[in-house]
Amino acid sequence: METAINTPKDIRKMFGNTMSMRKRWTAAVRQNATRKEMEKMGIKQIAIVK
Amino acid sequence: MDLISLSAVNTKSPYKIDSDSSGSFFFVTEKGRPYHVAFIEDPLFYEHGIYQYCLDTEVHAGADSHVHEVVVALMEEFFNSSAKGLLYICDSMDGRQAARNRLFNRWFNAYPHRDEYRLLQREVPYEGVLQYVSLIVRKDHPELKPITESFDRVLSNLEYAYK
Numbered sequence: 419m420e421t422a423i424n425t426p427k428d429i430r431k432m433f434g435n436t437m438s439m440r441k442r443w444t445a446a447v448r449q450n451a452t453r454k455e456m457e458k459m460g461i462k463q464i465a466i467v468k
Numbered sequence: 469m470d471l472i473s474l475s476a477v478n479t480k481s482p483y484k485i486d487s488d489s490s491g492s493f494f495f496v497t498e499k500g501r502p503y504h505v506a507f508i509e510d511p512l513f514y515e516h517g518i519y520q521y522c523l524d525t526e527v528h529a530g531a532d533s534h535v536h537e538v539v540v541a542l543m544e545e546f547f548n549s550s551a552k553g554l555l556y557i558c559d560s561m562d563g564r565q566a567a568r569n570r571l572f573n574r575w576f577n578a579y580p581h582r583d584e585y586r587l588l589q590r591e592v593p594y595e596g597v598l599q600y601v602s603l604i605v606r607k608d609h610p611e612l613k614p615i616t617e618s619f620d621r622v623l624s625n626l627e628y629a630y631k
Contacts, residue, residue: 426625426626426628429622429625429626430626432511432512432622433512433592433594433622433626434594435512436510436512436520436555436557437557437594437599439508439510439520439522440508440520440522440557440559443492443506443508443522443524444522444524446490447488447490447492447504447506447524448524448526450489450490451490452489452490452491453489453490453491456490456491461506461508462508462509463491463492463506463507463508463509464470464471464472464506464507464508464509464519464546464549464551465469465470465471465472466471466472466473466474466487466491466493467471467472467473467474468473468474468475
């Protein structure tokens with residue numbers, strides 16, 4: 419399902435979230451955040467299985 | 469659920485890859501440099517199934533060609549999962565995003581199976597800085613067309629927002 423983004427303001431906000439996502443993940447991983455803590459911050463990573 | 473198998477990645481990776489407590493991939497090079505890699509779900513173009521690729525190392529001291537091989541192994545297993553696409557935005561914190569984009573393009577063009585993938589790319593201004601946005605989708609993915617259309621529509625609107 420595609421994302422319903424209609425207004426330039428929505429898009430700026432979404433793109434801002436995308437841009438900040440890596441910074442937030444980098445900060446979290448350097449602080450040894452757990453996967454659960456990351457998910458609470460809106461960082462949802464692909465699942466890993468052994 | 470989209471998932472990546474560590475055992476499958478480790479059949480191809482020159483360094484052993486593990487998962488750490490943060491849920492990210494983790495490996496250490498032969499020179500002792502630790503790396504973290506993540507694929508983070510990003511709804512920018514599609515509500516589900518597109519992931520942003522992120523890599524971090526706190527130590528920057530010279531190139532290690534094996535890191536490229538590790539990244540390729542991870543990306544191949546990523547595309548073996550049910551994920552729909554891989555988003556990569558070159559880090560622009562130090563102003564070197566153009567150089568990163570050139571390196572990414574060199575790596576992609578050198579990849580033996582590149583013809584199985586569609587590489588969508590766009591340079592977009594954001595807060596006064598040019599950002600290099602790439603999205604990789606398998607050519608045989610059934611949703612290739614709507615994903616491509618969404619990529620074009622969203623980034624065209626983003627450019628319009630700054631005019």
